Amino acid sequence: MAQTNSSLPTDFIRDIIDQHLHTNRFEGRVATRFPPEPNGYLHIGHAKSVCLNFGIAAQYDGACNLRMDDTDPSGESLEYVESIINDVRWLGFNWEDRLFYASDYFEQLYQCAVQLLKNGNAYICSLSAEEIREYRGTLTEPGKESPYRNRSIEENLDLFERMRAGEFEDGAHVLRAKIDMASPNITMRDPVLYRIKRATHYRTGVQWCIYPMYDFAHCLSDSIERITHSICTLEFENNRPLYDWILDQLKVNAHPQQIEFARLNLSYTVLSKRRLIELVGKGSVTGWDDPRIPTIAGMRRRGYTPEAIRNFCERIGVAKNDSIIDMALLEHCVREDLNERAPRVLGVLRPLRLVIDNYPEGQVEECDSPYHPQNPELGSRKVPFSRTLYIEQEDFMENPPKKFFRLAPGREVRLRYGYFIKCVSVVKNPNTGEVVEVHCTYDPETRSGFAPDGRKVDATIHWVSADHSVPAEVRLYDRLFRVANPMGEDDDFTKYLNSKSLETLTTCRLESSLKGTAPGSRYQFERLGYFCVDLKDSTSQRPVFNRVVTLRDSWAKMTRQEKK
RNA sequence: UGGGGUGUCGUCAAGCGGUAAGACACAGGUCUUUGGAACCUGGAUUCGGAGGUUCGAAUCCUCCCACCCCAGCCA
Numbered sequence: 001m002a003q004t005n006s007s008l009p010t011d012f013i014r015d016i017i018d019q020h021l022h023t024n025r026f027e028g029r030v031a032t033r034f035p036p037e038p039n040g041y042l043h044i045g046h047a048k049s050v051c052l053n054f055g056i057a058a059q060y061d062g063a064c065n066l067r068m069d070d071t072d073p074s075g076e077s078l079e080y081v082e083s084i085i086n087d088v089r090w091l092g093f094n095w096e097d098r099l100f101y102a103s104d105y106f107e108q109l110y111q112c113a114v115q116l117l118k119n120g121n122a123y124i125c126s127l128s129a130e131e132i133r134e135y136r137g138t139l140t141e142p143g144k145e146s147p148y149r150n151r152s153i154e155e156n157l158d159l160f161e162r163m164r165a166g167e168f169e170d171g172a173h174v175l176r177a178k179i180d181m182a183s184p185n186i187t188m189r190d191p192v193l194y195r196i197k198r199a200t201h202y203r204t205g206v207q208w209c210i211y212p213m214y215d216f217a218h219c220l221s222d223s224i225e226r227i228t229h230s231i232c233t234l235e236f237e238n239n240r241p242l243y244d245w246i247l248d249q250l251k252v253n254a255h256p257q258q259i260e261f262a263r264l265n266l267s268y269t270v271l272s273k274r275r276l277i278e279l280v281g282k283g284s285v286t287g288w289d290d291p292r293i294p295t296i297a298g299m300r301r302r303g304y305t306p307e308a309i310r311n312f313c314e315r316i317g318v319a320k321n322d323s324i325i326d327m328a329l330l331e332h333c334v335r336e337d338l339n340e341r342a343p344r345v346l347g348v349l350r351p352l353r354l355v356i357d358n359y360p361e362g363q364v365e366e367c368d369s370p371y372h373p374q375n376p377e378l379g380s381r382k383v384p385f386s387r388t389l390y391i392e393q394e395d396f397m398e399n400p401p402k403k404f405f406r407l408a409p410g411r412e413v414r415l416r417y418g419y420f421i422k423c424v425s426v427v428k429n430p431n432t433g434e435v436v437e438v439h440c441t442y443d444p445e446t447r448s449g450f451a452p453d454g455r456k457v458d459a460t461i462h463w464v465s466a467d468h469s470v471p472a473e474v475r476l477y478d479r480l481f482r483v484a485n486p487m488g489e490d491d492d493f494t495k496y497l498n499s500k501s502l503e504t505l506t507t508c509r510l511e512s513s514l515k516g517t518a519p520g521s522r523y524q525f526e527r528l529g530y531f532c533v534d535l536k537d538s539t540s541q542r543p544v545f546n547r548v549v550t551l552r553d554s555w556a557k558m559t560r561q562e563k564k
Numbered sequence: 565u566g567g568g569g570u571g572u573c574g575u576c577a578a579g580c581g582g583u584a585a586g587a588c589a590c591a592g593g594u595c596u597u598u599g600g601a602a603c604c605u606g607g608a609u610u611c612g613g614a615g616g617u618u619c620g621a622a623u624c625c626u627c628c629c630a631c632c633c634c635a636g637c638c639a
Contacts, residue, residue, distance in 0.1 A: 010578085037639055072638060129637055136635055140566050143635090174637055184567040186635050195637035214639045238568055238634050260569085262632095267575080273639095315587060317577050319570095322632050326575045329588045339601060374601070405599080414597060449597045460597050484575095527598045555599045 008059060011318040013052070013259050017060060017229060020257070026228040030062030033227050034088065035069045035102075035218070038080035038202075040273040042087045044294040044309065044330075045264040051313035052261070053231055054093040065225055066095040070103045071217045073201035081202075083288070087296040092306045102212075102221045103203045109212045110164065112220055112250055113175055113194055117156045121249045122193060123149055124159040125176045132174070135181070136189050142182035143189045149178060163196055166209045170196050175210075179245065187238045188245070191215055219243040222256045230256040233263040234320065264316065265324040268479035269294050270486060270493060284497060285480075289536075291546050292480045292501050302477065303522050303532025303548035308337040324485060331549050338522060338530040338548065343371035343378055346416065346462045347510040347525040347545075349474055351390035353437040353466065356421060359387040364465070367448065369417040381513045385418050388466040390509050392527075395461040396438055398426060403558065405458035407438065414460040416526060420446040462526050469509035472543045474531065476503040508545075516540045527551065 020026055032053040036046060057064035066088060070076050085099070102109075116122035125148045127135060137143030151159075163173055175194035183189050193216040198209050219242075222230045230243075237260045247255045265271055270279070271294060279285050285293050291302035299309065312333040316325050346369075366382035391407070400408040407413045412422040419442040427437035445452050449460070478501050486493040514523075522532045529550040538544040 015580095035639095039639085069639070075638090132637075133635070138566085138635060142566090171637065186567080189635085192637050197637075211637095213637075218639085234569070235633055236639085240568090262570085315576085317587095319577070321570060321576085323576060326588065329576075332588060335600095344598075344600095373597080403599090416597065457597090459599075462598075524598085524600085527600070529600095551598075551600050553599075558599085 009055070009314055009318075011261075012320070013229070013231060013261060013318055014056065014059075016257070016259060017056065020228070021060075025257075029226075029228050030057060030060035031065070031226055031228045032057050032062065032231060033065040033067050033100075033222065033225060035067045035221070036084050037069045037072070038077065038084055039072075039075040040080060040277060041083050041288040041295045041297055043271055043273075043276060043296065044266065044299065044312075045271045046087075047091060047296060047309050048264045048313045048316065048318075049231070049233075050088055050091055050093060051310055052318060054095075055314075056229070056231075062228070063098060064093070064095060065098040065100055065227070067100040067221060067225070068102065069214070069218065069221070070101055070201070070203065071212050071214060073197065073199040073211065077202050083297065087300075090300060090306060091296065091309060098225075100221075100225060101203060102217050103201060105217070105221055105224055106204060106208055106212070108224065109217055109220055110210075113212070113216070114157065114160065115250060116177070116193075116246075117160060117175075118153060119249060120153060120178065122156070122175055122177050123151055124156050124163070124173050125149070125190075125192075126173050129171060132192070136186065137181070139186070145181050146176070146190065149190070160194075163194070163210050164208070166198075168196055170198055172196060177242070177246070179242075185238055185241060187215070187242050191242060215239055215242050216246060219246050219256075219258075220250075220252070223247055223252045223254045226254045227256040230258045232258060232260055234260045234322075235263075236260055260320070261318050262320050262322055265322070266294060266330065267324050267327045267484040268481050268486075269327065270481070275487075275493060278494070282494070284494060291475070292477050301532075301535050302546055303530065304334055305337050305522075308334040311337065327479065334530065334549050335552070338524065340375075342522050342524045342530055344369075344373070344524045344526050345371075345511055345514060346383060346464055347472070347474075347508060347514070347528065347531070348390045348392050348462065348464045348469070349476075349505050349508050349525075349528065350393040351464075351507060351509050352393045352396055352435070354389045354391050354421075354463070355437060355439050356387050356389070356442045357424065357439050358441045361387055363387065364468070365447075367417045383417060383511050383513070384465045384468040385415075386465045386467060389415070389463045390466055390469065391415075391438070391461055391463045395459075396423070396435065398435055406461055407440075407459070412457050414446075414449050414457045415463045416460050417449060418447075418463065419443060419449070420451060420457055462528075464509045464511050466509075468512045470512060470515045470543065472508045472510050472514070472545060473537075474505045474508045474545045474547065475534070476505065476547045477501060478503075510543070510545075514543060517543060522548065524551075 034050050034053045054064045125146045135144045174192045176190045179188045181189045194210050196210050240258045243258050289297035289301045365385045367385050369383045370380040371378035395406045409423050421440040421442045423440050425439045426435045429436050480501050481496045482498045483496045486496040519533045519535045519538050530548040531545040534544040
């Protein structure tokens with residue numbers, strides 16, 4: 001076994017699989033599946049599961065199926081199926097011809113239920129939903145057996161057939177497993193296996209009016225597909241005895257091993273389908289692909305790469321501890337990836353006019369600028385330089401504090417890939433006193449940023465030529481919530497929403513090379529962060545950029561700490 | 565007061581009876597035409613707590629404590 005390769009992840013699940021391989025359970029096969037219910041969009045928590053299941057399959061030379069767990073027609077739709085397929089593929093995984101649907105197994109599942117009935121392992125219960133709840137007992141008290149528990153096999157079979165035929169109202173009867181109403185594990189107290197539900201299924205239409213429950217459908221779907229390791233999240237741990245019970249009663253020949261791991265939690269956001277639906281529904285965000293939410297669609301639009309997400313999923317590990325991963329790790333993973341591959345460009349988010357008094361009016365120079373100083377393979381482009389430029393407002397201070405070493409009156413700085421410039425005067429708005437224009441002189445000897453006399457400068461700032469720059473909109477995103485764990489108390493999590501999670505800047509100016517850049521392209525705006533051309537709103541006339549993540553900013557950190 | 569889980573650095577997480585990996589975060593420093601990147605350095609005398617077994621325990625035993633999940637005809 002090639003377990004010497006230290007780059008392969010190890011975790012308790014892989015340990016179990018190794019065990020199985022040694023003992024030859026499953027004849028050396030490894031088969032997994034990713035089984036989403038198509039009733040919502042995938043998020044980063046699903047990505048963890050996707051990476052785990054497909055990753056294990058690849059590592060052990062097995063296969064991972066993509067299966068829609070579509071046994072509850074209410075809420076499921078083709079739109080979600082399509083988004084799931086799209087997202088898993090985008091993440092970089094391939095299920096080849098193994099896209100399955102639990103709904104394709106409905107007939108087989110029905111026959112299994114009939115078998116259970118014939119074996120006396122299940123019965124048709126005619127208690128109402130409320131009665132079933134009452135009969136179930138509580139956490140500390142055993143339940144009571146249903147009065148319908150001992151119907152004859154013939155009656156059960158007849159009733160079940162008529163349930164399927166649509167002879168009864170929704171809720172009139174259910175199919176229940178006959179297990180143990182006194183079980184300390186509530187899941188085993190005669191769980192409901194089938195319910196009557198007159199709803200149009202997005203795939204089977206009105207063909208069925210009874211639908212199998214998760215516990216019944218899932219283990220059998222796994223078995224049908226000959227899955228060996230059925231990996232799911234911790235909350236299904238209580239269901240494992242039922243998973244095994246059903247397969248045992250039916251004497252199926254493929255009995256997968258269910259293994260549970262802790263679902264992902266991320267700080268400063270929410271990761272449950274329910275909360276995400278609430279945010280989208282209430283209009284707290286613009287939709288399932290809002291770049292502020294951790295859906296795969298949102299992250300894609302924000303500019304995250306599949307590589308970064310996969311790497312993140314590997315680094316967080318797999319265990320059974322309830323945990324909350326620090327958002328900083330996710331941010332680190334994108335930075336790490338984008339640092340490698342994103343071309344560097346110059347863009348000014350909050351422009352401040354800068355005039356170079358001694359630079360000839362009308363003259364334009366082309367500054368050769370590499371796309372990636374550390375990686376010449378990315379090539380270079382020419383950035384036009386002229387008398388009137390824009391610089392970042394925050395790169396100039398009239399009265400700079402001690403450690404601020406950007407532009408200030410009398411100070412000399414370097415314009416990246418341009419010249420050294422020195423501030424000689426400022427123009428202020430007479431009413432507000434705000435500096436609206438900075439005047440500088442440049443040193444013609446310092447072209448491309450070096451002084452022949454060897455003198456140094458404390459800062460290099462970015463800039464853009466006023467006449468040549470392209471106007472753009474830039475959207476700055478911040479954490480969705482003000483607190484690390486908005487679910488800390490189970491009160492209304494929406495009250496912790498960060499009202500400043502989106503800042504839209506409409507007067508940005510970008511270097512001319514960015515004109516007409518393709519949606520989805522990612523760049524580093526030097527000194528600012530990584531940005532991605534918006535997939536939806538960007539036009540060739542007016543580019544719209546989303547900030548993926550800022551650069552690490554030790555100046556910002558300093559100023560933040562001084563405030564404290 | 566039932567059952568099932570989990571407790572190792574701020575956050576994740578290795579460790580599987582032989583004397584606490586690694587990552588992120590944090591703190592210092594080197595370097596730098598991005599206050600970026602890269603590189604170096606620092607940090608748990610201690611593993612939820614208390615006992616016990618052992619030459620030796622995060623790892624084994626006992627008791628206790630904390631947190632999570634389960635009473636949908638959701639998954």
